[in-house]
Amino acid sequence: MSGVAPLPERADVVVIGGGIMGLSIAHALAREGQRSVVVLEKSYLVSGASGRNGGGVRAQWSSEDFVELMKDSIRICRDFAQEMRINVWFRQGGYLFIARSDAHAQQLAASVEMQRAHGLSTRLVDAREAKRVAPILDVAGVVAGSYNADDGVVFPWPFVWGYAHACTELGVGVHPFTEVLDLDLQAGRVVAVETTRGRVRCEQVVVAAGAWSPEVAAMAGVDLPNQPHRHEICASEPLKPFLEPLVAELESGLYFSQSMRGEIIGGVSNEDVPEGLDQGSGLRFLGLYSRALTRAAPRLGSLRVLRQWAGCYDITPDGSPIVGGVDEVAGLELCCGFMGHGFMMAPVFGPLFARHLLRGEEAELFRRWNLRRFATGELAEAGMILG
Numbered sequence: 302m303s304g305v306a307p308l309p310e311r312a313d314v315v316v317i318g319g320g321i322m323g324l325s326i327a328h329a330l331a332r333e334g335q336r337s338v339v340v341l342e343k344s345y346l347v348s349g350a351s352g353r354n355g356g357g358v359r360a361q362w363s364s365e366d367f368v369e370l371m372k373d374s375i376r377i378c379r380d381f382a383q384e385m386r387i388n389v390w391f392r393q394g395g396y397l398f399i400a401r402s403d404a405h406a407q408q409l410a411a412s413v414e415m416q417r418a419h420g421l422s423t424r425l426v427d428a429r430e431a432k433r434v435a436p437i438l439d440v441a442g443v444v445a446g447s448y449n450a451d452d453g454v455v456f457p458w459p460f461v462w463g464y465a466h467a468c469t470e471l472g473v474g475v476h477p478f479t480e481v482l483d484l485d486l487q488a489g490r491v492v493a494v495e496t497t498r499g500r501v502r503c504e505q506v507v508v509a510a511g512a513w514s515p516e517v518a519a520m521a522g523v524d525l526p527n528q529p530h531r532h533e534i535c536a537s538e539p540l541k542p543f544l545e546p547l548v549a550e551l552e553s554g555l556y557f558s559q560s561m562r563g564e565i566i567g568g569v570s571n572e573d574v575p576e577g578l579d580q581g582s583g584l585r586f587l588g589l590y591s592r593a594l595t596r597a598a599p600r601l602g603s604l605r606v607l608r609q610w611a612g613c614y615d616i617t618p619d620g621s622p623i624v625g626g627v628d629e630v631a632g633l634e635l636c637c638g639f640m641g642h643g644f645m646m647a648p649v650f651g652p653l654f655a656r657h658l659l660r661g662e663e664a665e666l667f668r669r670w671n672l673r674r675f676a677t678g679e680l681a682e683a684g685m686i687l688g
């Protein structure tokens with residue numbers, strides 16, 4: 302990585318944001334032969350949500366688009382370590398969703414049916430079967446669950462570093478500690494980015510700045526509807542392996558998994574957080590999490606939390622991402638709004654985005670998820686987002 306390498310005076314494509322999404326796009330561009338690419342990151346490489354997430358990777362979704370995307374993404378995750386020569390601690394212990402109400406159980410049943418029609422091996426389970434999959438659970442009050450053994454977890458940091466190394470090897474300039482301060486436009490077209498380390502002229506700019514994307518797009522006069530939302534998470538002391546799947550409870554938003562290092566990593570829904578780009582941690586979260594966790598798995602009541610942190614979800618009004626060009630500014634491309642699941646989407650989305658940039662055509666998915674939908678009112682409701 303080229304933290305001290307000089308910035309080039311020009312590049313065909315400038316990617317703003319050195320998170321998983323920006324790096325996956327840059328990597329895919331370089332693989333397709335487009336090597337005049339630079340990635341600009343204002344801080345260190347895992348400083349954004351890509352270094353702060355739970356590493357959950359699943360094909361269990363209630364949207365057909367997401368199921369199809371994630372089938373490919375899981376395949377890429379499986380091959381990633383070998384291809385990138387870095388251990389990403391990928392463990393396919395499955396995902397077990399549990400529902401404690403009839404309404405949520407019905408939603409799970411509908412999702413399972415759709416997922417099976419798309420070739421997944423997800424199955425609906427009753428309380429007894431849920432207990433068999435995760436014996437630590439107290440299943441009193443569990444109405445139904447859904448389980449897919451192919452889902453899993455990764456360790457996010459080496460995943461990001463793997464992309465960064467591969468980018469550098471392919472000739473992409475990856476520049477941490479390089480903040481974009483402004484975007485220069487001429488005659489309705491983006492022509493350069495101004496940074497803390499100089500100016501880079503370019504043909505195309507990709508905004509992959511996660512929850513900071515509205516800030517960056519505003520530099521070109523573009524108003525994005527995304528809102529940052531702080532999401533907290535914590536890791537426990539390491540324990541002997543005892544938990545196969547990531548467990549996610551629909552009512553409380555509780556989720557927890559055991560990493561390959563033995564830690565229990567988990568979070569819970571918490572709407573009462575400060576507005577804006579806030580990455581601080583609060584005591585309220587620990588109370589909510591420990592109550593939900595000990596209800597789901599009482600034996601974890603004596604678990605010791607070692608580390609608590611937070612990052613920002615990048616929330617869109619309809620739950621679908623915002624991808625592709627901006628009608629008002631030629632050369633400006635958006636790849637943001639991935640809510641709380643952009644990490645798992647990035648391995649498959651990078652190559653799709655690279656093809657979109659190189660072919661210059663708008664694929665069906667990019668048409669539906671374009672920014673203009675908020676002006677035309679044709680929202681792309683993502684359906685029930687499980688977890």
Ligand SMILES: Cc1cc2nc3c(=O)[nH]c(=O)nc-3n(C[C@H](O)[C@H](O)[C@H](O)COP(=O)(O)OP(=O)(O)OC[C@H]3O[C@@H](n4cnc5c(N)ncnc54)[C@H](O)[C@@H]3O)c2cc1C
Pocket residue numbers: 317318319320321322323341342343344345346347348349350351352353354355356357358479480481482509510511512513517532533534568611612613614636637639640641642643644645646
């Ligand atoms: C606690 C938590 C748990 C999560 N759990 C999961 C999960 O289990 N599975 C999953 O798939 N997803 C999960 N997510 C969501 C996932 O982490 C994000 O969707 C994903 O990492 C977004 O990647 P990104 O590259 O778009 O954004 P980021 O990783 O945030 O990267 C954007 C980068 O842009 C940089 N930047 C901003 N402004 C500028 C500027 N002006 N100039 C240069 N650089 C700039 C930032 O510093 C940042 O590094 C979770 C998120 C959080 C916070």
